[in-house]
Amino acid sequence: MTEVSRPMTRMTPSEAFVETLVAHGVDTVFGIMGSAFMDAMDIFEPAGIELVPVVHEQGAAHMADGFARVSGRHGVVIGQNGPGVSNCVTAIAAAFWAHSPVVIVTPEAGTMGMGLGGFQEANQLPMFEEFTKYQGHVNNEHRMAELTARCFDRATSEMGPTQLNIPRDRFYGDIDTRIPPPQRLDRGPGGDRSLDEAAELLAAAAFPVMIAGGGVVMGDALAETVALAERLGCPVVNSYLHNDSFPASHPQWCGPLGYQGSKAAMRLISKADVVLALGTRLGPFGTLPQHGLDYWPTDAKVIQVDADSKMLGLVKPIDVGICGDAAAAAAALVARLADRDLACDATRGPRAAETASQKAAWEAELDDWTEETDDFSVDMIKQAAAEPDDWMHPRGVLRELERAMPPRVMVSTDIGNINSVANSYLRFDEPRSFFAAMSWGNCGYALPTIIGAKKAAPGRPAVAYAGDGAWAMSMVETMTAVRHNIGVTAVVFHNRQWGAEKKNQVDFYGRRFVAGELDGGEDWSEVARAMGADGVRVRRLDEVGPALEAAIDAQMNGGRTTVIEAMCTRELGDPFRKDALSRPVRHLEKYQDYT
Helix, strand or coil: CCCCCCCEEEEEEEHHHHHHHHHHHCCEEEEEEHHHHHHHCCCHHHHCCCCEEEHHHHHHHHHHHHHHHHHHCCCECCCCCHHHCCCCHHHHHHHHCCCCCEEEEEEEECCCCCCCCCCCCCHHHHHHHHHHCEEEEEECHHHHHHHHHHHHHHHHHHCEEEEEEEEEHHCCCCCEEEECCCCCCCCCCHHHHHHHHHHHHHHHHCCEEEECCCCHCCCCCCCHHHHHHHHHHHCCEEEEEEECCCCCCCCCCCCCCCCCCHHHHHHHHEEEEEEEEEECCCHHHHCCCEEEECCCCCEEEEEEEHEHHEEECCCCCEEEEEEEHHHHHHHHHHHHHHHCCCHHHHHHHHHHHHHHHHHHHHHHHHHHHCCCCCHHHHHHHHHHHHCCHHHHCCCHHHHHHHHHHHCCCEEECCCCHHHHHHHHCCCCCCCCCCCEEEHCCCCCHHHHHHHHHHHHHCCCCCCCCEEEHHHHHHHHHHHHHHHHHCCCCCEECCCCHHHHHHHHHHHHHCCCCCCCECCCCHHHHHHHHCCCCCCEEEEHHHHHHHHHHHHHHHHHHHHCEEEEEEEECCCCCCCCCCCCCCCCCCCCCCHHCCC
């Protein structure tokens, strides 16, 4: 039946809104109840939609993001007009940079009161303009189903958040309307010319290297990516913060590029004569020099595959750009290379040996890299020895956590120094397993995101990493997990400082520490217990693995949420923004000593 031939049905605008959600498979919405949308909320339950109430709307939007990234379905968030809606901006920005199909529903002050300075009145469309792919505004209740459907369709077709803005008086009345069916678009492999050019470059490559990006995960392209990698026999590196884009157990996997990434990945890609960037925009922060290695192969030929044509060649110069789906493009390249003699076939054995050697060397280095060795860290370790407890070295904690991770685990990481160092230690065999705030880099991300992920995949273990500073921004969502039996595990690295920025004060500002200390004597495990969760404070490395295993057991078999507070030294990894800082120059005499 065509859309035009579908019969019109008499219903209220609230019913049209809810029925359109149902048509798009929505069964979960995150948010806080509000009068602005109460007429629609009243019929969520009979429509089979659960509203998961949260503590703060930013957490709701992060949960919608986590839900979408795990399930591949829409994540939906809703809040009261004005302050409830504005609380979501930060989290929608994070979803934007993660390409998550999140739909934020923003009820607005009534049309007859706009411009009068009424209660909770705000101009809500500009708030989200930069971080949404499409904004629908219901200016007439007869368009409720049409615009609601368009927001859901665009979230998937444009691969990012959309906003549905509804003046609160538009939920009421009687309308004759149709519920549009969802649009499902097929994505092709790209053009024949660009695929043929890419195949020629790959056939002639002696040392190809593949970058597996977020598009591999979002496009469910793992099988095709593995097949292409095996045809080429090439090292495969993950793009920044997409450690789940290629199975870590595969012998060709080498780890992530970018900040606190894998030296093996960096050293191997530096040797490439052809780079195949599959499903990645090659973001600037993910290809910066790291560990003293300026590894990007500037003389290599670069093939970039991305579903968004605007990303092709945007950050790095490329030789071939393929605008296509990662899975379809990989399959098309495998077909083109299937019966050809490849130059890299002759070097397959030596390249495999070098890949294994570089990975073994990096693993050995990580085993030995139990503490930071810069002067500042050594000083802080000495100070810690005089404290009542034996604080743990962060790298040791991360290694022990890695070893204790269960199969199929999902991990979210917050922003911060220890969390960034974790990039070297997080490995996954299954896609849709690793979540970070990407280029937005906001604190308070990890806990609510993993709650949303767990809601979407209750059968998978779920773990959040956060530093004590970021933890304080979102820890209240522990109550959401407890209240609604969404069992998760949070690891809080308690080092009593804003570590990422403090490292800049060490390297660039003569250790003049301003506003970086978090010495309040907090016991986050005790706070967790007060919120109804289990709380464990860990002081020794031999306690880390057993604590995580016990927490996962409580999560999977009892639906319990656990906060593991890991007491860490104040040592710091590489600076967070070495690319953006330089040593200060002062011109006023009284500041000249501060250089």
